Amino acid sequence: MSFNTFGHLFRVTTWGESHGPALGATVDGCPPGVDLTEEFIQVFLDRRRPGQSKETTQRQEADRVKILSGVFEGKTTGTPIQLMIENTDQRSKDYGAIAQQFRPGHADITYHQKYGVRDYRGGGRSSARETAARVAAGGVAQAVLAKMVPDLQITGYMIQMGAKHINRERFDRDEILRNPFFIPDAEVVAEWADYLQAIRKNHSSVGAMIEVTAVGVPAGLGAPIYAKMDTDLAAAMMSINAVKGVEIGEGMAAAALTGVENADEIVMGPDGPEFLSNHAGGILGGITTGQPIALRFSVKPTSSILTPRRSINAAGEEVEVVTKGRHDPCVGIRAVPVAEAMMACVILDHLLLDRGQTGGERGQIG
Secondary structure, three states: OOOOEEOOOOEEEEEEOOOOOEEEEEEEOOOOOOEOOHHHHHHHHHHHOOOOOOOOOOOOOOOOEEEEEOEEOOEEOOOOEEEEEEOOOOOHHHHHHHOOEOOOOOOHHHHHHHHOOOOOOOOHHHOHHHHHHHHHHHHHHHHHHHHHOOOOEEEEEEEEEOOEEOOHHHOOHHHHHHOOOOOOOHHHHHHHHHHHHHHHHOOOOOOEEEEEEEEOOOOOOOOOOOOOHHHHHHHHHHOOOOEEEEEEOOHHHHHHOOHHHHOOOEEEEOOEEEEOOOOOOOEEOOEEOOOOEEEEEEEOOOOOOOOOEEEEEOOOOEEEEOOOOOOOOOOOOOHHHHHHHHHHHHHHHHHHHHHHHHOOOOOOOO
């Protein structure tokens, strides 16, 4: 299986399977001299860790990260950083019944068609557990960003779960880490919990919409054609398991706007250009404007459910598939820290690219 690596200069390769002995990431291109410890990375992994509430899978994994290389006396050396997370709570027997069956809505069938062999235990590489490695790599990126762009802040949160939407008039950023859904609206937490539990008891699952923003991004990151900031961000988010759509700024809603409505007017402020709106989501022509990057993506309902669904097996026989085991009723919940990690990796990658191409020089205005 090829294509397990993403990034241009800051490159991340993930490895391992859901029910293997361990999984992890190899991070190449990290600048030297950056403070980095396992404890720093662990903070990000703890936000993604399963089994922390009744709203997520009850698989109990500590997700303790180990740094095997690339760090000496608490600082990065500039050599590849090897990160490992051991799997400690696999229950592979839960998947014995579907070893030769294909779950509807799952990558089982496409993996089999492409490779002729697949690890059916938890989905192998197609499992959402693979994202733990991305979050660990994102922790490395966050450490570098904290040194290069101290004011940069990346924040992800859920804005929709199934039929439930947040009320943006009650948007409270401080509330995001206070509830298991990562939602910035304290008043709907109990309602969303009841809604999700009803779906779980009905042996089903539900999709979600995640928004992630980056405030304090320098202007001038990205390139006009094949390395656009929005191109790489969209690709990064689409690579997350179960993501089916990505939009930046107004996104799909821009199709209903006029040019007058959509154009972000510009005035000259005391410190340089200022935009009067942000329909572009902080990116124009593939290059950052200095405004906040605003991105959203949709996550499909978890494919592994207890309700019988029609499918076929490897012999081509029609069967009914029931997936036992421990699964997220809404995989979008734990996609929030994954989205933050992917955005951190992409932004850092473009910071390094810009440093190499322009040296940080900028065209002067005013």
